[in-house]
Amino acid sequence: MTAIPIASVEGAIEFILTPQYSNVTGRKKVGGIDQVIELMLNQLWLTVFALAVALAIALPIGLYLGHRHKWESFALSLGTAGRGIPELILIAFFAAAIGVGFTNVMLALAILGIPPILANAFVGIHQVDRGSVEAARGMGMSEFEILRKVEIPLAIPTLMGGLRSAAIAVVATATIAPYGGYETLGDFIINENVYGENGVLAGAILVALLAVALELTLAGVQRLLTSPGLKLRPA
Amino acid sequence: MIDPTLFAAVGEVGEDFFKERSTDTLPCQATNALFCWDWAKDNIDRYGPFFIQHVELVVISVLIGFVVAMGLALLSRRWHWLRVPFLLGTGVLYTIPSVAFFFLLLPLTGRGRDTAIIALSVYTLQIIYRNTILGLDNVPSSAKDAARGMGMTDRQILRRVELPLALPEIVSGVIIATVSTVAIATLAALARGGGLGEVIVGTERGLGIDFKTNLIIAGGLTIGLAIVFGLLLMGLQRLLTPWRRARPA
Numbered sequence: 444m445t446a447i448p449i450a451s452v453e454g455a456i457e458f459i460l461t462p463q464y465s466n467v468t469g470r471k472k473v474g475g476i477d478q479v480i481e482l483m484l485n486q487l488w489l490t491v492f493a494l495a496v497a498l499a500i501a502l503p504i505g506l507y508l509g510h511r512h513k514w515e516s517f518a519l520s521l522g523t524a525g526r527g528i529p530e531l532i533l534i535a536f537f538a539a540a541i542g543v544g545f546t547n548v549m550l551a552l553a554i555l556g557i558p559p560i561l562a563n564a565f566v567g568i569h570q571v572d573r574g575s576v577e578a579a580r581g582m583g584m585s586e587f588e589i590l591r592k593v594e595i596p597l598a599i600p601t602l603m604g605g606l607r608s609a610a611i612a613v614v615a616t617a618t619i620a621p622y623g624g625y626e627t628l629g630d631f632i633i634n635e636n637v638y639g640e641n642g643v644l645a646g647a648i649l650v651a652l653l654a655v656a657l658e659l660t661l662a663g664v665q666r667l668l669t670s671p672g673l674k675l676r677p678a
Numbered sequence: 679m680i681d682p683t684l685f686a687a688v689g690e691v692g693e694d695f696f697k698e699r700s701t702d703t704l705p706c707q708a709t710n711a712l713f714c715w716d717w718a719k720d721n722i723d724r725y726g727p728f729f730i731q732h733v734e735l736v737v738i739s740v741l742i743g744f745v746v747a748m749g750l751a752l753l754s755r756r757w758h759w760l761r762v763p764f765l766l767g768t769g770v771l772y773t774i775p776s777v778a779f780f781f782l783l784l785p786l787t788g789r790g791r792d793t794a795i796i797a798l799s800v801y802t803l804q805i806i807y808r809n810t811i812l813g814l815d816n817v818p819s820s821a822k823d824a825a826r827g828m829g830m831t832d833r834q835i836l837r838r839v840e841l842p843l844a845l846p847e848i849v850s851g852v853i854i855a856t857v858s859t860v861a862i863a864t865l866a867a868l869a870r871g872g873g874l875g876e877v878i879v880g881t882e883r884g885l886g887i888d889f890k891t892n893l894i895i896a897g898g899l900t901i902g903l904a905i906v907f908g909l910l911l912m913g914l915q916r917l918l919t920p921w922r923r924a925r926p927a
Contacts, residue, residue, distance in 0.1 A: 450784045526858040527904030531865055532897040535878055539888045540712070615775030619865070622879075622887060632781055633868065640784065647781035651774045658773045 454641035455648055465637050473638055474631075474645065483653060486627035490614045490657070493549045497556030497609055505564025505605075509598075510590050518565035525558020530616040534623045543624025551623065552616055556609035563605025567598030596670050603665035610661055614654050628653065707891070714891040722895070724877075724885070729899055731791075731872035735863045736907070739795050740856050743802030747851075750803070751810035755836075764807065772804035776862045780869035794871025798863060802855035809851025813844030846922070849915040853908055860904040864896075874900050 457463070462475030508514050537551040571594045579593045595602070618629035631638045631646025638646070706714035750768070754760040774782070779797035780789075787793045817840050825839045841848075867875030874896050877885045885892045916923065 450781075452785065523854055523857060523908070526854060527861050527901055527908070529861045529864045529874075529897055529900040531867075531875055531878060532893055532900060535887050536890070536893045536897065539710070539890050539893060611773055611775075615777060618775055618777045619868075629777070632777065643781050644784050647778040647784070650778035651782060654773050654775050654778070655770065 450640035450644035452644070452648075455645040458638070458641045458645040459649065463639075465639065474642055479628075479645075479649060482626055482628045482630060483649060485625065486614070486617045486620070486629075486650075486653060487657075489545065489549055489552065489617045489620055489625065489627060490610070493552035493613050493617070494556055494606070494610055496549065496553035497560055497613070498606070500553070501557040501560035502564055502602075505561040506568055506590060506595070509565040509568025510586070510594060512569055515565075515569065518562055518569075521558045522562025522566075525555070525562070526612075528555060528558075530555060530612075531619055531622070534616065534619055538623040545625050548617075548620045548623035548625045552613045552620075555612045555616055559608035559612070560605045563601050563608070564598075567601030567605075568594045570601070571597045597673070599669050600665065600673070603661065603668065607658060607661045607665075610657055611654065614657050615650075618650050707889075710888070710890055712890055713894055717891055718895060725874070725895060725899060728872070728874050728876050729903075731876075732860070732863055732874045732900070732903065735791070735794060735798060735866055735871065735873050736856065736859045736903070739798035739859055739863070740802055740852065742795065742799040743855060744806055744852060746799070747803050747806035748810060750807050751814065752836075754811065755814055761811065765804075768804035768807050771800050776801050777865045777868060780866070780871070789870040791866075791871045793869050794863070794866035794873075797869075798859050798866070801862065802859060805855040805858070806848070806851040809847045809854075810844065813847030814840055816847065817843045842919075845918050846915060849911060849918070853911045853915075856907045856911060857904045860900060860907060864900055 458474040459479050460476055462472035462478070465471065465473045505518065508518055533551050533554065534548060537547050541547050568590070575593055575597065576589055579589045584592065617627050618632065620627045621630045621633050628646050628649045631642045632650070635643045704714060704716045704720075707717045747768075750760075750764050754764050771779075776797050779800065780793055783793045783796060787796065821839055821843060822835055825835045830838065863871075863873045864875035864878070866873045867879050877892055877896050878887050887893075
């Protein structure tokens with residue numbers, strides 16, 4: 444057996460910090476902090492745009508169905524069924540059937556974000572205590588005011604739970620965006636023969652850090668959005 | 679961009695020995711039509727081994743995840759202070775994308791099926807653990823008190839009262855974990871872990887990432903597998919909780 448280059452954490456950190464010669468691209472150097480930042484920002488923007496599109500589609504539908512208490516089984520089963528979408532095949536199919544590039548990959552990712560956001564929006568609003576809603580109605584609030592001032596604030600933890608699930612799925616899948624013709628950190632992972640074993644490990648570390656950072660940010664946003672009265676409740 | 683050498687055909691001996699297959703490029707194959715029936719009829723058997731690998735990846739990973747998650751749940755039922763660290767720990771592991779996890783293991787286990795199974799089972803931990811403690815929490819204390827009043831030991835209460843009453847939530851967790859794993863296991867091929875992802879990013883001749891018929895067959899098999907697993911587990915859930923059916927809807 445020939446010697447297999449083994450990835451090491453030290454090597455991966457070196458790859459992240461300083462560009463090095465690739466054994467494929469010849470004189471061109473790969474890796475280094477500049478390329479890392481570029482690809483990380485690519486992945487972050489792709490994720491943010493896809494989540495925004497998913498929110499714009501899924502949130503109104505979920506809120507409406509939850510407020511009207513309609514189509515319960517549809518909303519609930521969508522949440523589970525959405526997890527069965529094979530992300531690799533979705534990205535590849537979008538690329539093959541529609542085309543490559545930022546917009547197409549972004550739309551494919553948005554599809555992955557829709558089910559958790561819609562399902563959680565439904566559940567969050569649907570579960571709001573009917574007494575509170577009736578009280579608001581008795582006070583003369585319009586249906587829209589009830590949704591905005593009573594139901595949404597009470598449902599924030601569940602709504603944010605949906606957004607966080609969507610974010611985890613989307614940022615993870617943005618890793619394989621290079622298969623759809625858009626370079627993200629996944630490029631380090633997918634093209635091992637360009638970046639070498641240390642590049643692959645570096646890509647994995649960076650993707651993991653990005654995902655955890657995004658999750659922590661959204662957890663912080665959830666704290667900010669949750670009304671102080673809800674935080675007093677024992678968990 | 680995609681490196682072309684990744685998809686170059688290698689090792690082209692084998693299957694054609696066993697089945698007469700047209701070597702000419704079919705018309706709809708050449709134009710890459712949305713779905714090439716003639717090609718599909720001729721080549722569907724090639725998906726068999728990958729499909730079986732996929733089923734194995736999912737079943738083994740979910741089983742390992744289930745056993746470990748149940749262990750964690752029972753430990754944190756006994757010692758309550760373990761609950762927060764377990765939730766945080768499994769939560770962080772869940773947040774790390776599987777595709778990254780495969781390669782974080784690179785210095786430890788290299789590439790291959792074992793690496794894929796470790797990463798996939800780690801992913802299921804949080805889902806099954808959370809649902810299990812949720813289910814155990816939802817058991818009415820009156821039921822536990824009644825059992826204690828009947829003279830049951832702690833172990834008997836767990837086995838004959840708490841676990842059966844928590845079953846719907848536990849199985850719901852297993853359903854979500856299984857359906858997710860079916861989808862994510864397509865990524866195992868990136869770490870040479872086998873499964874249906876191989877027909878997309880692997881080196882199998884005639885298949886490939888931009889051949890639409892191949893993508894539709896692989897996608898159909900994956901989604902179909904997720905549906906079959908989901909329905910089987912829902913059936914199991916019904917069988918295991920006969921008392922729920924007696925209740926008026």
